[in-house]
Amino acid sequence: MTTSEPTITGNTKYDVVIVGGGPVGLLLAYQLRRFGVSVCVLEQHREETQDAYGRAIALFPRTLELLDQLGLLDPMLQLGFACRHSVTYKNGEQIIPGRVWTFMENIKDTAFDFTLVLRQMYTESILRDKLQSVGAVYHQGVECIDFGCDDAMNLDEYSVTSTFMNRTTEERFQLKSKYLIGADGGRSFVRRHAGIPFEGDTSEDQWIRIDGIVETDMPITRAYGAIESETHGNVLWAPLDHGATRIGYAYSANIAAKYPDGVTKEVAVQEAIESMKPFSVEFKEVHWWTLYTIGQRIAKRFSTRDRIFLCGDAAHTHSSGAAQGLNTGIHDAVNLAWKLVLRIQGTARPEVLQTYTSERASAVQKLIDYDKDIALLMSYKWPAWYKGDREADPHLVLGEIFDKAASFNTGLGISYSENALNQRQRTDICSVVAGSRPPDVELTVPGTNQSVRLHNITPNQATFWVLVFAGRNDPSIQNLMEELQRYLDTAMELTSCKAIKWLTIITGTGCSPYEALGRRPFGDAYFDTGSIAHDRLGIDMDNGAVAILRPDGLVGTTCGIRGESIHRYLSSILHMGE
Known part of the structure; x- marks a missing residue:
């Protein structure tokens, strides 16, 4: 990485220029650069300031899958608590x-x-x-203080000019980019300067979070706990x-009344001890604490003007009740990154990038709708x-809401x-609906006959996977395969396009894919021992099927083994040989 003291001479x-170097901005930048796009990330705080915050802690299964597909998960597994x-x-x-966190035991x-x-x-x-x-x-240590777009310029030109100030030297400099991303938190300058309203409200409720080394007589300590108080x-x-x-x-009004001089670390510790009663708690170390107001x-x-995009807390904020904040931001970053890459490379049609807002806004709205109830009940x-x-126990209703939202909380659902990306075709040949996650079946x-997971052999490489x-x-079926090959021999863009990769899933096992299939497979081949993958995806065994996965691993569409159907879908979202 370059020096933290940029000057206009660089x-x-x-x-892409990304404002905000938190986890969402860093993840977005990593993907863009990994896929060959030039990117610059600018964070107004120093690393030591960033690291002083405890903030988000929980990464749920679907988030882990996304990180794994990007080759990021191993060092996190070395440090984290599973x-x-x-x-x-x-x-x-x-x-x-x-109640509440029991979905963790049923993943x-x-x-x-x-x-x-x-x-x-x-x-x-x-x-x-x-x-x-x-x-x-x-x-x-650099802050974004201004930006503007030249709408007369084409999208493939450097139409965005952003101005930054070095917070130490107060030196100002400008950057030009094709796209500007605001990943700069709930008080996002990018969002405000772009004139995008931040709709919702803030409640009167406040919560305290405190991290440290703790000793307690509570019997079970290394499990996600809910203590109903x-x-x-x-x-x-x-x-x-x-x-x-x-x-x-919850730092209620009754508790706050005990401390007219406000909240200090000592107050946070004392009330944490009170909240755990009748169990005794002793803090050996306090690493971090915060008091914050709940809102959605x-x-x-x-996005705006097809050039400015928002990610993470810059686009949405909510309580930490369901521990979804960082997960949601990571899903934003993954959803946006490959779409931006394919658009910048000239491979994707404009409609592909436009799906970022509709897809992520709908998912976030679902979270906010039930987060309001969770925050109140908590x-x-x-x-x-x-x-x-009203005399009943709110914790019972809270548990019911968590049960209903289990698949959303894990991210798997x-x-x-x-x-434009999720095109529903025939449902009788494959049971996985377009726009949803396929089962991570073993192949x-x-x-070697080694077991490998579907999600591992289809990593996020900004490519569509034709399975x-x-x-x-x-x-x-052999006739269908031959017909598909003849089609590909004439529509060579389906195999030459760098944004398209092919895999063949063969039932049973064999000494070689060629002999088991009776012909050369399309792309690499894997065996589906016991036809488990076919069964889990609801594949019609008599006719076979094609499932096209988006770069983020979701199903884009399903169809029969027909070259015309495959071509129709991919040509509707990608420029191939044009």
Whole structure:
């Protein structure tokens, strides 16, 4: 990475300029540079300031899958705490079955059947190292103070001019780019300067979060805990990396009245101890604490003028009740990165990049809708819609909401509606709906018979993966394969386009893919031992099928083994040989 003291004498033109060097901005920049796009990240705070914050801690399964597909996960697994268990206590007694976090114990259909708990400062450190490994430009201590667009210029020109100030020297300099990304947090300058409304509200409720080394007589400590308190709401007990723990609780008006001089570290510690009663708690070390106000806001648009985009907290904020903040931001960054890359490279049609706003805004709105209820119930309050017994236990309703939102919380059930990318075709040949995540089925490597996961052999390389499921090895399917080959011999752009890769999934096992299939496979081949993959994806064994995966691993469309259908879909979103 370059020096943290940039001057106007350095490079001033980039494909993408990213304002904000938190985890979302770093992840976005890493992907862009990894895929061959020039990018510059500028963060107004120094690393030591960034690392002083505890902030986000939980990375859920779908997020882990996305990070794994980008080659980022291994160092995080080395540092983080893999949490597979939860516990709920009320009046010192364990509630069985538990409530709220129990979805962590029922994660299926993924290799990552756990929540990785890793404090944000470690996540950011890993991402900074990865950013350096791909040679991206990263500056600290510089603040964005202005930007503008020349709308008369084409999208492939450097139409965005942004102005930055070195916060130490007060020197100003300008950068030109094709796109400007605001990943600069809830108080985003990019969002405000672009005139994008931030819709929603802020409540009167406040929460405290405190991290440290803790000793307690609570029986189960290295599990995600919910301690149901009538004075401190639904108290969070989260085992952290490096043997630390986070305690989170509602800082109610009654509690605040005890401290007219405001909240200090000592107050945060004392009330954390009170929130855990009847268990005793002693803080051996305090690493970080915060008091913050709960609110839910979403940008009216996630992009403007086709050149300015928002990601992460710059586009949406919500409570930490469901621990979704960083996960949602990572999903933003992954969704946007490959679309930007393909657009900058001239491969994707404009409609592809336009799906970023519609897809991510719809997912975030779902989160905000139920986050409002979670935040109230965790503060031991009833949502306005609740018409039941007000003397009942709010923790019961909170548990029900978490149960219903389990697939959303893990991220495995997040899906997008039909659009330019997600095109629904025949549903009788494959059960996976376009815009949703396919099961991470196990396949077998030819020769070694080693097991490999589908999501591992289709990494995010800013490419679409055409998966040909061969079904039963009989003459009718062999004829379909031959017809597909003849089509490809004339439509060579389907195999020459760098944004398209092919794989063949063959039922059973064999000494070689050629012999098992009776012909040369399309791209690399893997065996589907026991036809499990065909079964899990609902593939018609008599006819086979094609599933085209987007770069982020979601299904773009499904169709029969027909060259025309494959070509129709890919040509509608990509420029191939034009």
